[in-house]
Amino acid sequence: MLDTQKIAAAAVAREPFPYFTVSNVLSAEHLQKVRESFPAIDKAGVFPLDELGYGGAFAELIDDIKSSELEEVMSQQFGVDLSDKPLMITVRGQCARRDGRIHTDSKDKIVTCLLYLNDPWAEDGGRLRLLRNGKDLDDVIAEVPPDGGTLVAFRRTDNSWHGHKPFEGQRRYIMFNWVQSKATLQKNIWRHTISSKLKRLGLPF
Numbered sequence: 001m002l003d004t005q006k007i008a009a010a011a012v013a014r015e016p017f018p019y020f021t022v023s024n025v026l027s028a029e030h031l032q033k034v035r036e037s038f039p040a041i042d043k044a045g046v047f048p049l050d051e052l053g054y055g056g057a058f059a060e061l062i063d064d065i066k067s068s069e070l071e072e073v074m075s076q077q078f079g080v081d082l083s084d085k086p087l088m089i090t091v092r093g094q095c096a097r098r099d100g101r102i103h104t105d106s107k108d109k110i111v112t113c114l115l116y117l118n119d120p121w122a123e124d125g126g127r128l129r130l131l132r133n134g135k136d137l138d139d140v141i142a143e144v145p146p147d148g149g150t151l152v153a154f155r156r157t158d159n160s161w162h163g164h165k166p167f168e169g170q171r172r173y174i175m176f177n178w179v180q181s182k183a184t185l186q187k188n189i190w191r192h193t194i195s196s197k198l199k200r201l202g203l204p205f
Contacts, residue, residue: 001030001057002064007151008073013141018078019130019154021142025115026061026149033057035117035148038172041093046175048189049089065089065115065176074178078111078155085110085178086185095126095171100164102134105156108184109177112160113153116146117172126167128152134161146171 003025010022026034037056041047049062064070066087075082105112114128121127128144129137130152144152154160179185 001026001034001061002070003027004069004073007070008076010077012077016132016141017155017157017160019142019152019160020077021144021150021152023147023150025151028149030057030061031117031148034061035172038117039091039093041091044092044094044096044099046090046092049091050189052091061174062089065174071178074111074113074153077153080110080155082111082178085180086182087176088179088185088188089174089176092171092173092175095167095169097166097168100126100166102131102137102161102163104134104158104160104162105177107156108180108188109156110180111153111155111178113151113176114146115174115176116148116150117174118146118148118170121145121147123167125165126171128162128164130154131161131163133159137163137165146173 006022006025010020012018012020034057037054037058039052039054039058041052066089071082071087126146128146130141130144131137132139132141144150154162179188
């Protein structure tokens with residue numbers, strides 16, 4: 001499903017941190033099938049795969065994300081060997097207004113990728129912004145509308161700031177991160193699992 005040749009050909013910006021964006025990494029037909037088989041998620045937050053029921057085209061896309069081919073492409077794009085690094089996959093279906101605050105990813109992540117699965121995005125909020133600092137949401141390097149089939153990827157650094165303007169409602173993506181170790185993977189999956197269970201109960205986390 002994933003057009004890995006298009007991903008491999010994407011130009012990588014190196015400053016102020018390594019990143020690239022590429023659109024239409026899924027064909028319109030594949031995107032529609034993935035959207036039709038997207039897991040039922042009615043709460044905000046990111047959910048680990050083990051907490052979701054899914055199959056069909058969505059499952060096929062997950063297999064592509066787990067492939068050694070994509071791992072090799074991302075290793076080449078960011079100049080880092082990911083062959084011995086665990087892959088963590090989480091899914092978002094809904095966005096709350098509190099989401100999108102400026103942050104960098106935790107130091108146990110190496111590469112972060114977001115594959116969006118929405119309709120063409122018309123809203124002002126919810127557009128991912130890659131930023132020059134951790135204080136100003138308007139000091140933008142790049143703004144990425146979460147249109148279906150758009151992929152944004154970046155190397156985690158101490159200044160890989162990102163966030164988005166508030167939005168509430170359906171905002172679908174698959175996030176996948178290569179992380180430092182199996183212990184890191186287990187820690188993050190445990191945290192996301194506890195969070196998802198609490199969210200389903202309507203409790204804060």
